[in-house]
Amino acid sequence: MDGLAHQIIAGIATGGIYASVALALVMIYQATHHINFAQGEMATLSTFIAWYLVTEGVPYWLAFFATIGISFVIGALIERILLRPVQNAPPLTHVGVFIGLLLIIGNATGWIFGYTTKVFPTPFVSDRPLMGGLVSAHELGTTAVTLVVLMLIFVFFRYTKLGLGMRAAAYNPRSARLVGINVGMMLALGWGLAAAVGAIAGMMVAPVVFLDPTMMLGILLYAFAGALLGGIDNPGGAVLGGFAVGVLENLAGAYVVGTELKLTVALIIIISVLLVRPAGLFGRVVLSRV
Amino acid sequence: MSSATGLPEGVAAAPVPVAEAGTPAWQRLLLVAGGVILALAPLWLLESFHLFQLTMAVIMALAVLGLNIVTGYNGQISLGHGAFFAVGAYCTAILMSHFDWSFWWTLPVSAAVCATVGFGIGFPALRLAGHYLALTTFALAVAVPQLLKHKAVEDWTGGVQGLFLVKPDPPAFLPVTPDQWIYLVVVSIAAVLFFLTWNLIRGRIGRALMATRDHPTAAEAMGMDIASLKTKAFAVSALVTGIAGSLSAVAIEFVAPDSFTIFVSITLFVGMVAGGVASILGSLFGGLFVLFVPNIAESISKAAPGVIYGIILIGLLFVMPDGFAGLLRRLTARLRRGGTS
Numbered sequence: 075m076d077g078l079a080h081q082i083i084a085g086i087a088t089g090g091i092y093a094s095v096a097l098a099l100v101m102i103y104q105a106t107h108h109i110n111f112a113q114g115e116m117a118t119l120s121t122f123i124a125w126y127l128v129t130e131g132v133p134y135w136l137a138f139f140a141t142i143g144i145s146f147v148i149g150a151l152i153e154r155i156l157l158r159p160v161q162n163a164p165p166l167t168h169v170g171v172f173i174g175l176l177l178i179i180g181n182a183t184g185w186i187f188g189y190t191t192k193v194f195p196t197p198f199v200s201d202r203p204l205m206g207g208l209v210s211a212h213e214l215g216t217t218a219v220t221l222v223v224l225m226l227i228f229v230f231f232r233y234t235k236l237g238l239g240m241r242a243a244a245y246n247p248r249s250a251r252l253v254g255i256n257v258g259m260m261l262a263l264g265w266g267l268a269a270a271v272g273a274i275a276g277m278m279v280a281p282v283v284f285l286d287p288t289m290m291l292g293i294l295l296y297a298f299a300g301a302l303l304g305g306i307d308n309p310g311g312a313v314l315g316g317f318a319v320g321v322l323e324n325l326a327g328a329y330v331v332g333t334e335l336k337l338t339v340a341l342i343i344i345i346s347v348l349l350v351r352p353a354g355l356f357g358r359v360v361l362s363r364v
Numbered sequence: 365m366s367s368a369t370g371l372p373e374g375v376a377a378a379p380v381p382v383a384e385a386g387t388p389a390w391q392r393l394l395l396v397a398g399g400v401i402l403a404l405a406p407l408w409l410l411e412s413f414h415l416f417q418l419t420m421a422v423i424m425a426l427a428v429l430g431l432n433i434v435t436g437y438n439g440q441i442s443l444g445h446g447a448f449f450a451v452g453a454y455c456t457a458i459l460m461s462h463f464d465w466s467f468w469w470t471l472p473v474s475a476a477v478c479a480t481v482g483f484g485i486g487f488p489a490l491r492l493a494g495h496y497l498a499l500t501t502f503a504l505a506v507a508v509p510q511l512l513k514h515k516a517v518e519d520w521t522g523g524v525q526g527l528f529l530v531k532p533d534p535p536a537f538l539p540v541t542p543d544q545w546i547y548l549v550v551v552s553i554a555a556v557l558f559f560l561t562w563n564l565i566r567g568r569i570g571r572a573l574m575a576t577r578d579h580p581t582a583a584e585a586m587g588m589d590i591a592s593l594k595t596k597a598f599a600v601s602a603l604v605t606g607i608a609g610s611l612s613a614v615a616i617e618f619v620a621p622d623s624f625t626i627f628v629s630i631t632l633f634v635g636m637v638a639g640g641v642a643s644i645l646g647s648l649f650g651g652l653f654v655l656f657v658p659n660i661a662e663s664i665s666k667a668a669p670g671v672i673y674g675i676i677l678i679g680l681l682f683v684m685p686d687g688f689a690g691l692l693r694r695l696t697a698r699l700r701r702g703g704t705s
Contacts, residue, residue: 174678181670
C-alpha cells in the first residue's frame with residue numbers, strides 16, 4: 075500500500091510539472107491558436123541558463139528569478155521576430171516555423187552547453203523524512219512552487235487590467251483593438267509569460283530527470299496529453315489534466331507497462347481523449363456556423 | 365452530374381490539366397527521354413558512395429511524396445510520417461531475415477501493412493485539424509523507437525540491435541554491381557509511384573482531395589464524402605512512404621529502432637516544405653534537399669549543423685513559401701512570357 079501511495083504522490087509531483095507546461099501551451103493556444111512545438115526546447119534552454127548561473131556561483135533563488143526574466147524576454151522576442159511576420163499564413167507555415175525553432179534552439183543548447191548529462195541542484199533539501207518517508211523534499215517543494223505559479227497566473231488573468239486585456243485580445247482581437255488594447259503587445263506578452271512558465275517547469279524537473287538537451291521532449295508530450303485531457307481551451311482544466319496525466323503515467327509505469335513504454339502512454343492518452351471526448355473533460359465543444 | 369468536378373465518372377481519368385494542354389506529344393516524349401537519361405547517367409558517372417547517397421535521396425523523395433499526398437494535397441499536417449517509414453522498413457526487414465523472403469515479395473506485404481496502419485491513424489485524425497493533428501502524429505513518431513524496442517516484439521524486431529539484411533543480387537544477365545542494381549531498383553519503383561501519384565492527383569480524386577483541403581464545407585455540399593476521402597488519403601500516403609521505408613531497409617542493409625526517431629519525420633516535413641508543398645516535382649527536390657543540405661550545414665558549422673538547418677528552413681518559409689518547385693514554376697512562367705511576347 076505504501077508503494078501505491080508513494081507512486082501517487084510522485085505522480086502528483088511530476089504532474090505539477092506537466093500542469094505548468096500544459097498551462098504554457100494553453101496560454102499560447104488561446105492567444106494565437108498555435109501549439110508551440112518548441113516549448114520544450116525553450117524550457118530546456120532556460121534551464122541550462124539557470125544551470126550556468128548556478129555553476130558560476132549565483133545563489134539559487136537569484137538565478138531562478140533571473141532565468142525567469144531572461145526566458146520572458148526570449149519568448150517575447152521570438153514572437154516579435156519569427157511569428158509576427160507569418161501571422162496570417164496557413165497553419166503549415168506555423169508548424170514549419172515551430173519545427174525550425176525546435177531545431178535551432180535544441181541544437182544551439184547542445185552546442186553552447188554540451189551534450190553531456192548534468193546534475194541540476196534542487197533548493198529543497200530536508201534532513202528528516204517527510205510524511206513518514208512518503209515524499210521527498212524536492213517533490214513537496216516542486217508541488218508547492220507549481221501551485222504558487224498557477225495561483226499567481228490565475229490572479230493575474232482574473233484580477234489585473236493587463237490580464238483582462240490579454241484575455242480580451244485572445245478572445246476577440248478585432249473588438250479588443252477597437253477598445254484600445256494593443257493586441258500585438260498582448261501576444262508578445264503571452265509568449266513571454268508562456269516561456270517564463272516553461273522555464274520554471276524546466277528548473278523544477280531538471281533535478282529529477284537530469285539536465286540534457288533532449289530533457290523536455292517527453293514532457294512536452296505529457297503536457298499536451300494533459301492539456302487535451304482537461305480541454306485545450308480551458309486553463310484550469312489543462313492544469314487538472316496535467317496532474318491527472320502525471321499520476322496516470324506513474325501508475326502505468328509502475329504497474330502496467332514498465333518504464334520503457336512510458337512515452338507510449340502519452341500517445342494512448344492523446345488518442346483516447348480525441349476518440350472519446352475531443353473537447354476534453356472541461357473544454358467547450360466548438361460549434362462553427364457556416 | 366456524377367462528380368463534383370462536373371465531369372462524368374468515365375471521363376474523369378482523362379488528362380485535363382491546363383498546364384499540359386498546350387504541350388505537344390513530341391515535347392512530352394522528349395521530356396520523358398531526358399528524364400530517363402538523367403536518371404540513368406549516375407550509374408556510370410558516380411562511384412559507389414555517391415551513388416548510394418543518390419539512392420537515399422531518391423528514397424527520401426519518395427517518402428516526401430507520400431507526405432505530400434496527405435499534407436500538401438489534402439491539408440492534414442502530419443509530423444509522424446517517420447512512423448510509416450519505420451513500419452515499411454521493418455516489414456521488409458522482418459520478412460527477409462526471419463522468413464527468407466525475397467525482397468520483391470516483401471513489397472506488396474509492406475504496402476498492405478502500411479496502408480492499413482495509415483488507415484487506422486487516419487481515423488482518429490478525422491477529429492483533428494491543423495496543429496492538433498500535427499502534435500498527435502508527432503507523439504506517434506516519438507513513440508516509435510520505444511515500441512520497436514519493447515520486449516513483446518523484441519524477438520521479431522531484434523530489439524536495440526536491430527536486424528541485418530542483404531541487398532538483392534543483380535540478375536545474371538545485367539553487368540552491374542549490387543550498388544548499381546539497388547539504384548536501378550529504387551529509381552524504377554520511385555518512377556512508377558511518382559507516375560501513379562501524378563495520375564491520382566490530376567484526376568477526379570486529386571481534385572476532391574484539394575477541394576477538401578481548401579474548403580471542406582463547400583466540398584461536402586458538393587457531395588464529397590470528406591471522412592472517407594481523408595482516411596483514404598492517409599492510407600495511400602502511408603503506403604507510399606512505407607514503400608520508401610522498405611527500399612531504405614535494403615539499401616542500407618540494416619534497420620534499428622534508433623534510426624527511426626522523431627527526426628525522420630521532421631526531415632520529411634522539412635523536405636516537403638523546402639521542395640514545394642502540394643507539388644509532385646517538389647517532392648523530388650525535397651529528397652535531394654534533405655540528403656545534401658545537412659552536409660552543407662555541417663560544412664558551414666561543424667558544431668551546430670541543426671542551427672544552420674533550422675535557419676535555412678525558417679528562411680525558406682519566409683522568402684520562398686512554395687519551395688523550389690514554386691521557384692522553378694515562376695522562372696519557367698517568366699521564360700515563357702518572354703518567349704512569346
